[in-house]
Amino acid sequence: MQERIREITTDVLVIGGGAAGASAAQRAKGQGVDVTIVVKGLLGRSGCSANFGLLEVAAGPLLPNAMLSIGKNFMAMLSNAGIRVVDKLPEQYRVAMYVAIKYYMMYLVDQDYIFDSMIWSVREFFPALEEKGLYLRRNSRGELVTNTDKSVVAAFFYKYGFTGTALMDMKRKEVKADAIRVLEETSVTTLLMNNGQCVGALAVDYARGHVYVIKAKSTILATGHTNWLATRATGTREQAGNGFAMAFRAGCELKNMEMQWWHCTDTHGGPSAMGPKLHNYPSPLPATDKRLQMINTDGEVFYDSSWNPLAGAPYIQQMKALYKQVKAGKSQWDGGFYGSYKHIDQNILKDYLYHYEHYKKLGYDMSKDTIECGASWHMSSGGVECNPKSMETSLPGLYVAGSVSANFLGGIQFVCYDGYMAGKNAAERAKITHRVEVDDAQVKGEVERITGFLTNSDKKYVPMDLKEKIRKTMWNYMGFVKSETSIKTALDELKAIREDMLPRMYARSSGKFNYDLIDAIDVPDMLDACEMASFASLERHESRGPFFREEYPFTDNKNWLKYIVVRKGNGGMKARFEPVNPKYLRPEQEKADYFTVDY
Amino acid sequence: MIAEISVNVFRFDPSSDNAPRYDSYTIPYTEKMRVLDALERIRCELKVSDIAYRWFCGSKKCGTCGLTLNGRPSLSCWEAAQDKMVLEPLANFPILRDLVIDIDGYEKLVLDLYPFMKRSGPVPKFPERISHDRMVQTDLLQSCFECYLCSSAVSVAGISSDGPIWDTHGPAALTKFARFSLDPRDGIDRAQLADKSGLARFPLDPVLSSVCPQGIDLLQDAILPLRRKFGIENSAPAAVTSKAVFIKAKTWSAFVRLPLTTLESMRTDGKLTSIPGREAQFVFSA
Numbered sequence: 107m108q109e110r111i112r113e114i115t116t117d118v119l120v121i122g123g124g125a126a127g128a129s130a131a132q133r134a135k136g137q138g139v140d141v142t143i144v145v146k147g148l149l150g151r152s153g154c155s156a157n158f159g160l161l162e163v164a165a166g167p168l169l170p171n172a173m174l175s176i177g178k179n180f181m182a183m184l185s186n187a188g189i190r191v192v193d194k195l196p197e198q199y200r201v202a203m204y205v206a207i208k209y210y211m212m213y214l215v216d217q218d219y220i221f222d223s224m225i226w227s228v229r230e231f232f233p234a235l236e237e238k239g240l241y242l243r244r245n246s247r248g249e250l251v252t253n254t255d256k257s258v259v260a261a262f263f264y265k266y267g268f269t270g271t272a273l274m275d276m277k278r279k280e281v282k283a284d285a286i287r288v289l290e291e292t293s294v295t296t297l298l299m300n301n302g303q304c305v306g307a308l309a310v311d312y313a314r315g316h317v318y319v320i321k322a323k324s325t326i327l328a329t330g331h332t333n334w335l336a337t338r339a340t341g342t343r344e345q346a347g348n349g350f351a352m353a354f355r356a357g358c359e360l361k362n363m364e365m366q367w368w369h370c371t372d373t374h375g376g377p378s379a380m381g382p383k384l385h386n387y388p389s390p391l392p393a394t395d396k397r398l399q400m401i402n403t404d405g406e407v408f409y410d411s412s413w414n415p416l417a418g419a420p421y422i423q424q425m426k427a428l429y430k431q432v433k434a435g436k437s438q439w440d441g442g443f444y445g446s447y448k449h450i451d452q453n454i455l456k457d458y459l460y461h462y463e464h465y466k467k468l469g470y471d472m473s474k475d476t477i478e479c480g481a482s483w484h485m486s487s488g489g490v491e492c493n494p495k496s497m498e499t500s501l502p503g504l505y506v507a508g509s510v511s512a513n514f515l516g517g518i519q520f521v522c523y524d525g526y527m528a529g530k531n532a533a534e535r536a537k538i539t540h541r542v543e544v545d546d547a548q549v550k551g552e553v554e555r556i557t558g559f560l561t562n563s564d565k566k567y568v569p570m571d572l573k574e575k576i577r578k579t580m581w582n583y584m585g586f587v588k589s590e591t592s593i594k595t596a597l598d599e600l601k602a603i604r605e606d607m608l609p610r611m612y613a614r615s616s617g618k619f620n621y622d623l624i625d626a627i628d629v630p631d632m633l634d635a636c637e638m639a640s641f642a643s644l645e646r647h648e649s650r651g652p653f654f655r656e657e658y659p660f661t662d663n664k665n666w667l668k669y670i671v672v673r674k675g676n677g678g679m680k681a682r683f684e685p686v687n688p689k690y691l692r693p694e695q696e697k698a699d700y701f702t703v704d705y
Numbered sequence: 706m707i708a709e710i711s712v713n714v715f716r717f718d719p720s721s722d723n724a725p726r727y728d729s730y731t732i733p734y735t736e737k738m739r740v741l742d743a744l745e746r747i748r749c750e751l752k753v754s755d756i757a758y759r760w761f762c763g764s765k766k767c768g769t770c771g772l773t774l775n776g777r778p779s780l781s782c783w784e785a786a787q788d789k790m791v792l793e794p795l796a797n798f799p800i801l802r803d804l805v806i807d808i809d810g811y812e813k814l815v816l817d818l819y820p821f822m823k824r825s826g827p828v829p830k831f832p833e834r835i836s837h838d839r840m841v842q843t844d845l846l847q848s849c850f851e852c853y854l855c856s857s858a859v860s861v862a863g864i865s866s867d868g869p870i871w872d873t874h875g876p877a878a879l880t881k882f883a884r885f886s887l888d889p890r891d892g893i894d895r896a897q898l899a900d901k902s903g904l905a906r907f908p909l910d911p912v913l914s915s916v917c918p919q920g921i922d923l924l925q926d927a928i929l930p931l932r933r934k935f936g937i938e939n940s941a942p943a944a945v946t947s948k949a950v951f952i953k954a955k956t957w958s959a960f961v962r963l964p965l966t967t968l969e970s971m972r973t974d975g976k977l978t979s980i981p982g983r984e985a986q987f988v989f990s991a
Contacts, residue, residue, distance in 0.1 A: 151850075152761040163832075233831035239822030239885065241843050248834035261832075264848045271766045272847050281822050282812070313801055342761040376737050379745060379763035380782060463920075464764065467783065468737050472955045516978055568754040614755040617720055618802040 109554070111317045116142040116287065117536035118529070119306055119322035121294045122349065123147065124155035125270075126508025126521035126528075127328035128277040131286050133529025134326075136608040141534050142320060144294055144309050146329075146624075149281060150274030153330045154485070157342065158270025158518045159387065160260040162202065163232050163241070165251070177514050195422035199224055207691050208705050209419040210515045211487060212651035214669060217689045219513055227519035238274060243392075243458070251264045251458065253390030256283070266392055267385070267460035270518060289318065291619075293348065296552050297325065297356045297504065304356065304504035305542040308552045312624050315617040316542055317556070319549055324532035326497075327353060327490065328507040328525060331516065332635050336483035337581040338382050338440060338573075340372060345636030346573075346628035347420045347628065351509040354634055354674055358499050361512045361671040361684065362488030364642035367652045368586050369421060370428045371398060371445045374478035380468070382482040384461050385540055386445040388420050392458040394450055400424065401444040401476055402436035407442075414704060422651050426701055428481065429654070439585060444476035482587060487515045487652070489643070491671060497528035498689040503542075505532045512669075553599045559613045560625040566610040569625030574630050575603055583642055589656045596640045604633050641679045642670045649700040659700045663693040707788060710734045712743050714756065715793040718802045727791070728753075739763075740792065741849040744804075757803035765918060768850035770832050771857070772794050778854035780918050795857035798864055800947055810864035811853055822885055825892025839889050845926060846884035848919045853877050855923055861908050861943045862971040869892040872946045873903025876913055876923055883927035886934060899935040904928075906943040942975050 118134040120127045123145030132142045143149065150156060199221065206220050207213060236242060242261045243251045250261045263272035282288060283494035291313035293509055298306045298319070306322040329349025333341025348555050356358060359533035375381020388398045388411040397411035397420075409427040426439065437443035447455055452473045455462045489512040490499055497505045507528040508521035551621040559569075648662040649655050669684040695703060709731055717725035730753065732746045741760055747753050760770035763782045770781040773793040782793075798806035837844070853878035856862045864877035868876070874882075882902055888893050913923035921927065932938075 143955075147761050148767070148769060151767045156767055157762055158765075205780050233828075236831060236833065237824065237828045239888065239890070241840055242832060243844065244832075244837045246836050246838055248836045250832050264844060268766070268848065271850055274799055275850060279816060283821070285814055313805070334742065342767070343763070344761065347926060376735050377741050378737050378742050379760075380739060380741075383764035461764075493841055570749045570752075570754060574749070616718065616755045616757070616802065618718060619757040619759075619805045620755070621757065625754075 107486075107636070109586075110315060112317060113319050114142060114287070115321045115323070116140050117323050118142070118532045118624065119144065119325045120328060120330035120529075121307060121325065122153070122330060122508070122510070123149035123288075123290070124153040124328065124330050124508060124521070125158075125274065125277065125518050126155075126330070126510075126525040127326070128274070128281050129522040129525025130326045130328055130505075130507045130529040130532070131281055131525075132277075132284060133526050134533040134536075135284055135286050137530060137533035137537075139255065139533045142289065142322070144289045144292050144307070144318075144320070146291075146293040146348070147342070148278075148290050149288055150278035152342050152344055152514065154270075154333060154342070154345070155273045155518060155521070156270050156342075157383075158273070159267045159385065160262045160269050161232070161518065162205075163228075163259050163261045187572050191364060193266060199228075204691060205419060206514070206517075208693075209422070210517075212365070212705055213667060213688055213691075213693050214365060214487070214650070214686055215514065215595055216494045217539075217687070217691060217702060221690070222316045222495070223514070223520050223523035226523050226652070231519050231522055238276065250623055251392050253392060254395045260390060260392070262392070262458075265460035266387065266458050273518065290317065293344075293627060294329075294352065295556060296548075297327075297352050298548060299356055299501070299547045300543060300548075303502045303542075305544050308549060310556060310623065310627065312620045313618065315620065319544060321537035321542050321544055323542055324503055324505065326505045326507055326525075326528045326532050327527070328500075328521075329510045331509045332486045332639075333484065335577060335632060335636055335639070336581050337577045338372075338480050339483040339577070340369060340382055340385065341483075343398070343626070346632050347486075348628065348631045348692070349547060350486075350544070350638065351487065351631035351634035353499070353506070353510070354638060354672075355503075356504070357674060359491040359671050360489060360638055361491050361669045361674045362642075363638045363672055365487035365651065365653050366483065366584075366639055366648050367421070367485040367515060368425055368481055369484045370424050370481040371400065371479050372482045372567060373445075374441045375468070375479045378468075380464065382480065384464055386447075386461075386477060386479065387459075388424055390535065391450065391454065393454050396450045399446045399449065400427065400479075401446055402431045403442045404436055406436070407446075408436070410467060414632060419445065423704055425652065425654075429587065429702075434526070440480040441478055443479055445479045446476040447472050448476065476648070485509065486639075487518045488512055488639075495527070496531050497524055498531065503535070503539075505688070536617065556623075556627065559611065559623060560615045562612040564610045564611070565612045566608050566692065569611055569613055569629055572607050572611055573602060573625060573632065575607065576600070576636060579603070580636055580639075584636070584643065586652070586654055587656055588643055590644065590652060592639050593643050600633055602638050604630075610631075637679065638672050642672050642681065645670045645681045650705070651705055655701065660697055661695070661700050661703045662697045664696045707734045710743070710786060710788040710790070712747065712786075713789070713791045714744075714747070714803070715791075716756070716803050716809065717800060717982075719800055720837045732931055734786065734788075738786040739783050740772070740779070740786050740790070741770055743786040743790075744781060744792070756826055757801070757805045759805050768852035769807045771806075771854050773857070778857045778916060780852060780854070783918055795853060797857045797862050798853070806853075807864075809852060810868065811856060811875070811877060812851075814864075814869060814874045815851065815881050818874060818878055818902055819893070819895070820881045820885060822888060822891050823893050824890060835890075842926060842930070843884065843888045845919075845921055846887070849877075849880050849883070849884065849917075849921060850919070851877055852918060854918060855880065855913060855916050858912050859908070859910045861906075861910075870945055871903070871943050872929040873907045873943050874901075875907070876928070878902065878932065879907060880906060880921065880927045883931050887927075896935060899931065903943065904931055905933065905939075906941045908940060908943065922928065
């Protein structure tokens with residue numbers, strides 16, 4: 107492998123080829139610098155962005171009056187429910203801010219960041235999409251097809267569930283036509299550091315069998331979510347939390363790592379890879395005010411997302427409802443409960459829902475059948491700490507963008523905003539940086555670490571043995587329901603995998619398209635990412651949104667409206683707390699029963 | 706209920722193997738199992754950890770898991786697993802290894818036809834009022850995620866390491882070209898691009914009406930409307946333009962051949978036969 111090392115020198119290195127990475131690369135290129143983008147899968151076709159379902163073009167000044175009035179109605183409903191939204195916010199952004207801060211981030215977010223990114227989305231991002239040729243679905247009157255209820259305004263390309271695919275197809279072409287160097291099916295294995303600065307990265311091209319040493323004046327980490335760290339998960343094949351682990355090892359701080367998001371209406375699907383990737387939207391559907399119903403083993407409807415129209419994103423409410431069913435023996439976490447669209451006009455599903463064809467293909471008749479579901483590990487709220495105005499991390503030369511950052515849960519407009527800001531600032535830094543040198547000892551050590559997977563003589567485990575064991579550990583002990591005992595068990599199991607199995611793992615040395623090697627490289631990164639999530643979970647002594655500790659069944663805004671921040675310390679992980687500033691929107695209750703709060 | 710199924714997989718590393726081989730695996734069958742699930746079981750449960758196939762989403766969005774299933778171009782996440790199925794790479798592409806093809810060459814053809822829009826005038830305020838009735842074709846063509854099944858289903862398409870084999874850009878590139886050419890909002894004169902695309906030389910193969918996993922009828926929804934738009938009435942013959950080496954896998958139809966990355970990468974063992982002029986053909990012998 108040593109002889110296959112290739113060197114690249116670039117101004118701005120972007121790691122990750124989703125919406126955040128593509129936007130960062132385009133913006134940096136627009137500043138007139140040399141840009142290289144490295145993608146573990148294929149630009150715009152792997153990762154989370156291509157699976158993005160719908161755009162929340164939340165009521166804004168650019169939307170027609172009908173939609174603005176949806177926002178006004180919603181504000182009236184909030185007011186009737188006794189919920190005050192601070193008047194400092196312009197009216198047209200209040201609904202979206204409310205949904206984002208409360209239902210997606212459970213108040214653990216920089217509210218100015220939400221405001222800034224939302225203004226950018228409405229003024230620049232949404233209009234540019236159609237100007238450049240994408241087409242949001244209209245009705246025959248020429249209006250956007252969207253939900254008819256009062257909480258969010260969701261629009262989509264082609265069909266519900268296909269939006270990210272169409273958007274990323276465009277971005278892929280834009281980047282490729284833009285003289286940006288694109289290295290695909292190439293996985294970055296470590297950030298290169300020299301004198302405390304980030305000076306690039308080392309990467310393995312598993313499709314063609316090269317190793318790249320990339321020297322960069324600025325580096326933008328845009329590696330997305332950790333969507334596949336538990337057995338049942340929504341993630342794509344390559345998602346393994348690499349960015350979280352690399353940033354952690356380089357010395358970054360990560361926050362909100364315990365706030366792991368769960369879905370509970372993804373299809374069970376038996377052993378099929380398609381199963382958990384088929385999401386039954388509980389959120390508003392197009393052209394109807396009806397929503398998904400959830401049914402238990404006894405055939406009783408136990409949750410209907412339309413029961414609380416204020417909850418723009420009812421995912422967590424669903425999880426809480428499912429918990430009660432599991433406790434009562436009326437469903438399990440991985441099956442025995444069902445999603446139903448039977449009560450919804452089948453023509454609406456056929457016309458607007460991308461997954462309609464999938465269910466047909468799997469043999470379901472949605473007018474008669476319910477779909478067996480299971481809970482699944484989904485997005486990570488947490489990530490690398492950065493300045494939310496500049497996307498700079500604490501390491502000079504390293505920026506973050508998108509879901510690998512701690513800024514927001516996800517959302518394609520938010521991650522594009524991150525990329526837009528990071529690309530600009532990284533390019534500016536590159537312009538005033540003359541030259542960077544890598545640390546040859548670090549390069550040598552990293553090449554040896556990777557070659558070690560191929561040459562390990564104690565050939566006992568293949569990488570997938572470890573991946574599956576890690577995912578099973580997280581599913582069993584770091585699932586939606588956690589306790590001090592379960593979290594500690596998870597940490598012990600992860601330690602055992604690291605100490606007993608990792609030294610005996612080997613990858614086959616087939617030269618071209620060696621995915622086995624990528625699986626091997628993923629394993630230590632997954633261990634780091636899982637350990638961070640578990641470690642941070644031990645620190646939070648309450649329950650909040652997707653984070654549920656059975657021994658602390660309350661949401662405590664008096665004592666726990668604060669971030670947990672983890673970092674690498676001497677002899678293990680360290681944690682610190684950081685206060686949250688609820689600048690515009692403040693939680694209604696100080697301390698309340700976890701099952702009575704609706705977020 | 707079938708308890709288990711056998712799967713025959715095309716295995717070939719052009720950089721080290723003399724010829725492709727077919728390995729047979731037996732795996733437990735479970736209800737609703739996809740072809741992709743069968744491959745995952747072979748790799749993870751039978752621990753054939755070096756078997757190469759590409760996929761990312763598992764739910765018909767990334768368009769990267771295309772392969773030939775019993776002779777038919779298919780997405781492995783989409784089709785049901787079957788007993789005794791034969792899995793081979795998509796035809797008409799250079800092979801990286803096993804079931805993984807190199808798509809770079811084809812993508813260059815797509816990019817060659819300017820897959821972007823320029824509006825003819827000032828863009829109306831977002832969201833502009835535009836009736837869906839005018840956008841039905843754009844909406845459908847927007848669903849193409851370039852899985853290249855169409856490009857592997859027809860005889861006049863193919864890429865070698867030197868570039869395209871025929872003097873026409875082929876169905877995937879033409880479909881993307883149609884997506885922008887036929888969009889009523891587009892303001893570019895694309896006649897020169899149409900000429901460059903070899904649209905007139907692209908044969909109207911009926912398989913193009915049924916091969917697309919997104920349900921696009923490539924003839925009725927893309928190629929024929931393009932021909933009408935650019936005033937093309939009669940087909941001109943397509944011609945081979947570059948030197949290429951072909952191999953033929955078991956289930957591919959006689960017309961569909963597989964270009965290798967380079968001539969050198971083929972170790973002949975007496976199985977490589979020269980075809981006079983510009984190409985050589987490797988016939989798989991079981």
